[in-house]
Amino acid sequence: xxxxxxxxxxxxxxxxxxxxxxxxxxxxxxxxxxxxxxxxxxxxxxxxxxxxxxxxxxxxxxxxxxxxxxxxxxxxxxxxxxxxxxxxxxxxxxxxxxxxxxxxxxxxxxxxxxxxxxxxxxxxxxxxxxxxxxxxxxxxxxx
Amino acid sequence: xxxxxxxxxxxxxxxxxxxxxxxxxxxxxxxxxxxxxxxxxxxxxxxxxxxxxxxxxxxxxxxxxxxxxxxxxxxxxxxxxxxxxxxxxxxxxxxxxxxxxxxxxxxxxxxxxxxxxxxxxxxxxxxxxxxxxxxxxxxxxxxxxxxxxxxxxxxxxxxxxxxxxxxxxxxxxxxxxxxxxxxxxxxxxxxxxxxxxxxxxxxxxxxxxxxxxxxxxxxxxxxxxxxxxxxxxxxxxx
Numbered sequence: 001x002x003x004x005x006x007x008x009x010x011x012x013x014x015x016x017x018x019x020x021x022x023x024x025x026x027x028x029x030x031x032x033x034x035x036x037x038x039x040x041x042x043x044x045x046x047x048x049x050x051x052x053x054x055x056x057x058x059x060x061x062x063x064x065x066x067x068x069x070x071x072x073x074x075x076x077x078x079x080x081x082x083x084x085x086x087x088x089x090x091x092x093x094x095x096x097x098x099x100x101x102x103x104x105x106x107x108x109x110x111x112x113x114x115x116x117x118x119x120x121x122x123x124x125x126x127x128x129x130x131x132x133x134x135x136x137x138x139x140x141x142x143x
Numbered sequence: 144x145x146x147x148x149x150x151x152x153x154x155x156x157x158x159x160x161x162x163x164x165x166x167x168x169x170x171x172x173x174x175x176x177x178x179x180x181x182x183x184x185x186x187x188x189x190x191x192x193x194x195x196x197x198x199x200x201x202x203x204x205x206x207x208x209x210x211x212x213x214x215x216x217x218x219x220x221x222x223x224x225x226x227x228x229x230x231x232x233x234x235x236x237x238x239x240x241x242x243x244x245x246x247x248x249x250x251x252x253x254x255x256x257x258x259x260x261x262x263x264x265x266x267x268x269x270x271x272x273x274x275x276x277x278x279x280x281x282x283x284x285x286x287x288x289x290x291x292x293x294x295x296x297x298x299x300x301x302x303x304x305x306x307x308x309x310x311x312x313x314x315x316x317x318x319x320x321x322x323x324x325x326x327x328x329x330x331x332x333x334x335x336x337x338x339x340x341x342x343x344x345x346x347x348x349x350x351x352x353x354x355x356x357x358x359x360x361x362x363x364x365x366x367x368x369x370x371x372x373x374x375x376x377x378x379x380x381x
Contacts, residue, residue: 083222
């Protein structure tokens with residue numbers, strides 16, 4: 001009987017102690033940005049600088065996704081002329097960056113947050129409204 | 144010893160609490176009432192096929208073969224845009240999960256303070272400053288979220304939709320952020336198609352009248368009658 005100890009399984013077995021919700025930051029307009037203020041509940045789990053670096057990278061990635069440049073303009077015109085059939089063959093720039101963000105969050109979870117009993121949820125799962133940080137019960141004290 | 148259970152993964156669209164119908168393994172997403180959408184499809188396909196059957200042979204021969212060719216291209220474009228608008232996700236915002244809903248309720252209670260018994264609690268509004276303007280974000284009681292700017296709740300589909308424009312029964316779906324471009328292209332191309340067919344109807348009748356006289360032409364071209372009424376219908380829809 002093969003036993004797999006994937007991070008997902010371990011997370012599902014661990015009890016959730018609390019959830020922190022990081023809201024959208026509208027100070028620069030309606031562009032997708034999240035508040036990078038360090039929440040007090042995470043003070044014991046992770047250091048401030050690491051967390052703020054993650055948030056800053058995420059904000060930069062979202063800014064890149066929504067950037068209007070010559071590439072997005074050409075993509076839009078081409079799509080309109082081909083009745084949007086061109087999207088059967090290629091992805092939009094926005095979708096490509098969203099995939100990059102998903103990969104980044106997965107990587108951050110595996111390397112930094114899971115060992116500390118935390119989990120970042122991709123904000124696209126919540127409609128780009130919040131970043132949900134799940135805090136799992138600290139088992140290390142009970143071992 | 145554990146029994147091996149092959150559990151099928153539940154897809155997100157199967158769990159969506161709104162009143163939408165899904166087809167083709169979640170690739171197609173529509174509202175529940177589809178009757179008017181079928182009517183729209185019937186009207187467009189019906190009137191265009193009358194045009195292709197009765198007018199195009201005459202016009203192709205006496206005017207130019209490019210006339211029906213362009214009409215066919217435009218017709219396929221209109222149908223493609225209609226189907227794209229009807230079948231795509233308008234930008235539905237997922238409802239808050241229980242933990243988030245509880246967190247928001249606690250925030251609201253903290254903000255409102257103690258309300259004396261008998262008085263109605265103040266409306267749930269969050270003020271946010273965007274580009275030096277105060278925008279009020281309203282709370283949605285069904286979805287249990289504070290709606291982002293320009294989002295609204297569609298009561299027909301029972302979903303909050305981002306950048307909600309309206310629920311279009313002709314298209315059988317909401318029109319929101321993610322399908323606005325297809326809806327706009329649909330109405331634009333349909334108007335173009337209407338004007339194009341109407342123009343060539345007139346041209347066809349005039350050309351025949353020159354040959355055979357006006358009354359004889361009306362007797363010979365029953366296919367043009369629907370087109371007298373069609374532009375009015377399109378104007379109503381737009």
